[in-house]
Amino acid sequence: MGRGNKPNVTVIGGGTGMPVLLRGLKNLPIELTALVTVADDGGSTGRLRNEMAIPAPGDIRNVIAALSDAEPMLLDLFQHRFNARNGLSGHSMGNLLLAAMTSITGNFFTGIKEISRVLNVKGNIYPISNQSLSLHAKMEDDTVVSGESNIPLANKKIERVFLSPEPVQPLPHAVESVENADLVVIAPGSLYTSILPNMIIPQMDEALTRTKGKVVYVCNVMTQAGETTAYTAADHIQAIRKHTGETCIDSIVVHNEPISPHIRDVYAEENATPVVYDTDRLIDMGLEIIEGDIINPSKTTLRHDKEKIAKLLYSIIDRE
Numbered sequence: 001m002g003r004g005n006k007p008n009v010t011v012i013g014g015g016t017g018m019p020v021l022l023r024g025l026k027n028l029p030i031e032l033t034a035l036v037t038v039a040d041d042g043g044s045t046g047r048l049r050n051e052m053a054i055p056a057p058g059d060i061r062n063v064i065a066a067l068s069d070a071e072p073m074l075l076d077l078f079q080h081r082f083n084a085r086n087g088l089s090g091h092s093m094g095n096l097l098l099a100a101m102t103s104i105t106g107n108f109f110t111g112i113k114e115i116s117r118v119l120n121v122k123g124n125i126y127p128i129s130n131q132s133l134s135l136h137a138k139m140e141d142d143t144v145v146s147g148e149s150n151i152p153l154a155n156k157k158i159e160r161v162f163l164s165p166e167p168v169q170p171l172p173h174a175v176e177s178v179e180n181a182d183l184v185v186i187a188p189g190s191l192y193t194s195i196l197p198n199m200i201i202p203q204m205d206e207a208l209t210r211t212k213g214k215v216v217y218v219c220n221v222m223t224q225a226g227e228t229t230a231y232t233a234a235d236h237i238q239a240i241r242k243h244t245g246e247t248c249i250d251s252i253v254v255h256n257e258p259i260s261p262h263i264r265d266v267y268a269e270e271n272a273t274p275v276v277y278d279t280d281r282l283i284d285m286g287l288e289i290i291e292g293d294i295i296n297p298s299k300t301t302l303r304h305d306k307e308k309i310a311k312l313l314y315s316i317i318d319r320e
Contacts (some may be wrong), residue, residue, distance in 0.1 A: 002072050006031045007317045008213070012128075013061040013187030014040065015194035019066035021218065022123075022189050022305055023160040023244040024066050024310030030317070032123035033177040034063050035224040038108075039163065042149035044081070044091040048099050055132045059194070060125065061094035065075030068119040078119065084126070109171060114177045126174045128198045133168060135197050136147070137161045148193045161192050162241060163200065165226050170201045178204065181213040183317050186249070188218045188304060192227050192238055199244050208248040213281040216251045216310065216316060221295060221302050225271035242277065252282060253312065290316065 009030045011021055014037035025032055038055035040046075045058035065079055078097065082088040101111035109130050115127055139156040151158070178184055189195050199205060208215055217240065219233050228236065233254055238298040240249055256275045264274065282289055292312050296305035 001267075007182040008033070008177070009036060009183045009185065009313075009317070010181040011187055012178075012198045013037070013195055013197070014188035016062075016186035017194070017218075017220075017304065018059070019062045020306050021185065021309055021313075022063060022066040024306030024308075025313065026122045027312050028310060030314075032067070034067065034111060034123060034125045035128050035174045035177065035198055036060050036063050036125065037194055037197045038127045038129055038131075038191070039133045039148050041134070042288065044095045046149070047091070048095055049132055052099050052103070053132055054099055054102050055127055055130065057095045057098040058092070061092060061098060061114060063125055064094065064116060064119060066163055066304075066318045067121045067123050067124060067125065070119040074119065079191050087209065109173075117278065124173070124177070126171050127173050128201055128204070129169055130169060130171055131169055132164075133163045133197070134165075135161055135163060135193060137192060138227075148197070151193055152190070154254040155226045157225065158192050160315055161196050161200065163197065164253065168201055168233055169310065170203045174180075174266045175207045176204045178211050181211055183213050183313065184208065184211060184215040185313060186217040186240075188220045190224055191220065191239060196240065196243050199240065199248075199262050205244040209245055214250045214316065216247055216253060216290070216313070217249050218294075218304065218313075219252045219255075219277075220275055221255050221304075222272045223275055228275075230273075232276040232278045234278045234285060237282070237287065238273070238284060241314070249287065251288040251290055251316070253290045253292070253294065253309075255294050255304075257295065259295075260297070261295075263300070263302060267302075281304050313319075 006105045010033045038056050040056035045056045048056045077092040080093040102108045105111050137151045137158050140159050145154045294308045
């Protein structure tokens with residue numbers, strides 16, 4: 001338990017799925033920690049990584065925005081993306097601030113802490129590593145694709161992902177937060193490029209197996225072309241187990257309501273289909289299945305509903 005007997009909840013992830021979870025969880029009576037991937041290499045993030053030799057700031061920026069209680073105008077400024085046709089074009093203000101604070105403090109993690117303080121962030125935000133890391137994927141045809149943003153574009157079946165340069169050093173705070181958690185939540189998101197880069201870090205896979213807290217995977221609702229085409233819920237778990245060992249995931253959270261034909265059609269244009277929830281196989285894998293209506297229905301996109309998912313996850317802690 002955390003301070004004042006509040007349960008410790010650690011969320012692991014990156015991309016767009018993680019901030020949604022964090023927005024819901026941040027107002028609960030918990031000690032919240034976010035462990036965020038630093039293997040992103042696209043757009044503004046990629047340019048800053050290459051020019052300043054810092055870990056990827058983009059996913060961290062979105063997590064800071066999700067957990068911040070700053071004035072809306074300040075957050076708009078933090079998330080502002082320049083579109084002027086000059087050297088700033090495509091850069092996000094928040095990425096530039098993270099790069100500047102890293103330069104001032106001499107340390108990426110310290111830079112995040114300082115910006116989190118300025119923006120009144122609730123909870124802890126830890127990069128999974130203080131290093132600038134590159135993600136690679138070995139495909140089933142034995143080719144290797146390098147770069148997080150290039151992996152889905154290859155449109156091949158992924159066998160496994162790995163990081164360089166080795167040895168990869170995890171942030172000790174990140175490992176400790178998993179070991180001391182009452183609940184560890186693996187956020188929804190791109191399985192091979194946002195989720196697994198955190199879980200394959202040395203010591204992190206061991207911490208996930210060793211933690212006394214329950215480890216819960218919030219399953220994606222739709223497949224993703226170039227990463228999880230035709231994957232069922234059990235296929236997602238199988239991929240995680242292949243990378244981290246058989247015992248790290250205890251439970252899986254799945255959405256149990258039908259998805260409207262209109263939204264299916266929108267996603268079909270991106271070669272994405274609803275993730276089939278193959279109960280028997282999940283039970284055979286020894287998983288606890290937690291199901292509920294956890295989606296925020298909109299006309300064009302599927303997102304987890306921050307209130308619904310937070311309530312469901314908090315009920316797990318209550319049961320524990």
